[in-house]
Amino acid sequence: MSMTTPRIDSGKLGELAATPDGRGAETVFAVSDLTVSYSGNVALKGVDLAIQKNFVTAFIGPSGCGKSTFIRCFNRMNDLVPGARVDGEVLYHGRDLYGANVDPVEVRRRIGMVFQKPNPFPKSIYDNIAFGPRILGMKQDIDERVERTLKHAALWDEVKDRLKENALGLSGGQQQRLCIARALAVEPDVILMDEPASALDPISTSRIEDLIHELKNEYTIVIVTHNMQQAARVADKTAFFSVELREDGSGRHGILVEYDQTTKVFTNPTDKRTEDYVTGRFG
Amino acid sequence: MSTVTPDPLAPAPIDRQGIRLGDVLFKGIAFVAAVGVAAVLGLLTYEVFSLAWPAIQEFGLSFIWTQGWNPNSNVYGALVFIYGTIVTSFIALLLATPLSIAIALFLTEIAPGRVAAPIATMVELLAAIPSVVLGLWGILVFGPWVANHLEPWLQSWFGFLPIFSGDPSQAGILPAALVLTIMIIPITSAICRELFSRVPRDLSDGSLALGSTRWEAIRRVAIPYAAPGISAAVLLGLGRAFGEAIAVTQVIGSGNTINESLFPPGDTLGSRIASSYIGASTAIEAQSLLYLAAILLVISLITNVSAQAIVNRFQKARRMSTG
Numbered sequence: 001m002s003m004t005t006p007r008i009d010s011g012k013l014g015e016l017a018a019t020p021d022g023r024g025a026e027t028v029f030a031v032s033d034l035t036v037s038y039s040g041n042v043a044l045k046g047v048d049l050a051i052q053k054n055f056v057t058a059f060i061g062p063s064g065c066g067k068s069t070f071i072r073c074f075n076r077m078n079d080l081v082p083g084a085r086v087d088g089e090v091l092y093h094g095r096d097l098y099g100a101n102v103d104p105v106e107v108r109r110r111i112g113m114v115f116q117k118p119n120p121f122p123k124s125i126y127d128n129i130a131f132g133p134r135i136l137g138m139k140q141d142i143d144e145r146v147e148r149t150l151k152h153a154a155l156w157d158e159v160k161d162r163l164k165e166n167a168l169g170l171s172g173g174q175q176q177r178l179c180i181a182r183a184l185a186v187e188p189d190v191i192l193m194d195e196p197a198s199a200l201d202p203i204s205t206s207r208i209e210d211l212i213h214e215l216k217n218e219y220t221i222v223i224v225t226h227n228m229q230q231a232a233r234v235a236d237k238t239a240f241f242s243v244e245l246r247e248d249g250s251g252r253h254g255i256l257v258e259y260d261q262t263t264k265v266f267t268n269p270t271d272k273r274t275e276d277y278v279t280g281r282f283g
Numbered sequence: 284m285s286t287v288t289p290d291p292l293a294p295a296p297i298d299r300q301g302i303r304l305g306d307v308l309f310k311g312i313a314f315v316a317a318v319g320v321a322a323v324l325g326l327l328t329y330e331v332f333s334l335a336w337p338a339i340q341e342f343g344l345s346f347i348w349t350q351g352w353n354p355n356s357n358v359y360g361a362l363v364f365i366y367g368t369i370v371t372s373f374i375a376l377l378l379a380t381p382l383s384i385a386i387a388l389f390l391t392e393i394a395p396g397r398v399a400a401p402i403a404t405m406v407e408l409l410a411a412i413p414s415v416v417l418g419l420w421g422i423l424v425f426g427p428w429v430a431n432h433l434e435p436w437l438q439s440w441f442g443f444l445p446i447f448s449g450d451p452s453q454a455g456i457l458p459a460a461l462v463l464t465i466m467i468i469p470i471t472s473a474i475c476r477e478l479f480s481r482v483p484r485d486l487s488d489g490s491l492a493l494g495s496t497r498w499e500a501i502r503r504v505a506i507p508y509a510a511p512g513i514s515a516a517v518l519l520g521l522g523r524a525f526g527e528a529i530a531v532t533q534v535i536g537s538g539n540t541i542n543e544s545l546f547p548p549g550d551t552l553g554s555r556i557a558s559s560y561i562g563a564s565t566a567i568e569a570q571s572l573l574y575l576a577a578i579l580l581v582i583s584l585i586t587n588v589s590a591q592a593i594v595n596r597f598q599k600a601r602r603m604s605t606g
């Protein structure tokens with residue numbers, strides 16, 4: 001069986017993407033021919049894709065399709081995995097993220113990340129938000145910054161009377177919104193979210209989705225989800241990843257199958273595999 | 284009258300069928316083992332105190348703060364040995380704690396697996412060296428090195444401090460403290476390594492994703508997370524240092540005075556008991572040595588109980604904050 005990776009012309013995507021409110025006109029990330037492997041095993045192969053400014057871009061696909069691997073390339077979190085290797089090019093505002101003189105620590109200061117499982121530090125709510133600003137030396141008006149950030153993340157009213165309490169005392173949904181607030185506190189350019197609602201109940205999930213809608217005017221958001229409805233609800237554009245068996249039988253890896261405006265991906269996909277997946281026929 | 288025919292498919296009656304021998308045996312053995320250990324501890328404490336009782340009656344509590352030990356003139360006091368024990372253990376801890384944390388961080392955060400595993404094994408094997416062998420090494424190799432190199436060097440740089448004054452000596456408080464350092468590093472570093480390896484990956488990833496460096500993630504997330512465990516590890520190391528007798532006896536010399544310098548010989552509670560008990564010439568000397576043993580026992584018990592209390596209090600706090 002042979003499957004081919006479709007060629008996607010990232011230049012054209014920009015044109016058909018911009019929305020009437022002006023979001024999406026600019027490209028934040030331009031990825032070309034990206035391949036990620038762990039200790040020699042290819043996990044994701046040959047991805048080309050561009051991410052637009054102030055868009056919410058969703059990555060969907062079955063388990064093992066490399067979508068979480070992919071999102072971790074944008075803030076160089078894969079660098080921390082022993083044996084991980086990233087080939088190809090990721091341009092961030094035109095600069096090569098994997099260039100020789102790029103400091104991954106600086107990259108992560110501009111590109112924030114929210115993880116699958118809420119991971120607040122076992123410190124007070126206040127200290128969680130102040131953590132990033134403190135290490136980045138934004139020492140003035142921390143009180144004010146904490147308040148502004150928590151309001152921004154729509155968490156202020158719930159926690160304003162207990163800022164000194166341990167963040168682990170919050171509910172799971174509140175913890176995750178605290179983690180989003182923690183990422184916002186350092187004023188990033190992009191926020192990466194790796195299945196941010198997969199461990200949460202439906203009400204907390206909808207709160208997170210509301211928050212994503214509010215944040216997209218100021219931030220570029222990339223979200224990995226295996227909940228297709230969630231992608232349909234929050235994303236301007238959606239990328240569908242799938243698993244490809246290698247022809248020589250040496251295993252499998254993820255590939256990008258289709259990347260387009262969300263409505264197009266869900267209602268009129270170009271690729272048969274996308275259609276099977278979004279209509280629930282995926283084996 | 285009606286007869287009830289038993290239904291062959293019905294389950295067997297649930298009434299008790301008699302004694303289950305295995306259960307009873309297991310309970311009995313477990314109970315005896317648990318009570319036995321507690322009883323040994325209690326009996327041992329009682330024996331030490333009752334054997335020391337004549338000395339306790341003779342000298343009273345002032346034994347603790349009396350300086351001097353002279354069987355000929357019947358002068359017995361514990362202060363020199365308590366001082367020696369505390370000073371050697373404190374120096375050992377002061378050196379071993381940062382070294383252990385550094386070793387643990389190197390093994391868990393920095394070294395790749397194939398380097399970390401053999402080094403970790405070697406550090407732990409340090410604990411397998413019999414203390415008498417370590418003591419011999421202390422006499423033959425380490426003591427001369429301290430006297431010929433380390434102490435002159437300390438004196439040339441920090442000679443203005445009274446603790447580094449006087450003549451260098453092969454046997455003394457300082458070499459004893461350094462041998463103790465070597466002895467407690469395996470314990471404290473192994474515990475610290477375990478603590479750091481249990482810091483959730485989520486937390487350090489969260490810190491790194493905010494743009495912290497590796498060191499900032501360690502300092503602001505991993506170390507605070509492990510801190511209560513580290514203090515318990517330090518107290519356990521302290522317990523070991525207090526109790527160690529043989530190796531200390533071999534390198535501390537033997538002294539009956541408290542010196543402000545760390546160079547001259549001294550004695551700890553453990554080393555004095557180990558070196559003098561066999562040769563005790565009078566009953567009151569033997570009883571005084573047992574009084575020293577009682578003091579050592581109390582100090583060690585307090586240290587270990589404190590270590591447990593710290594761990595318990597912290598676990599309770601963590602349960603409350605997550606629940």
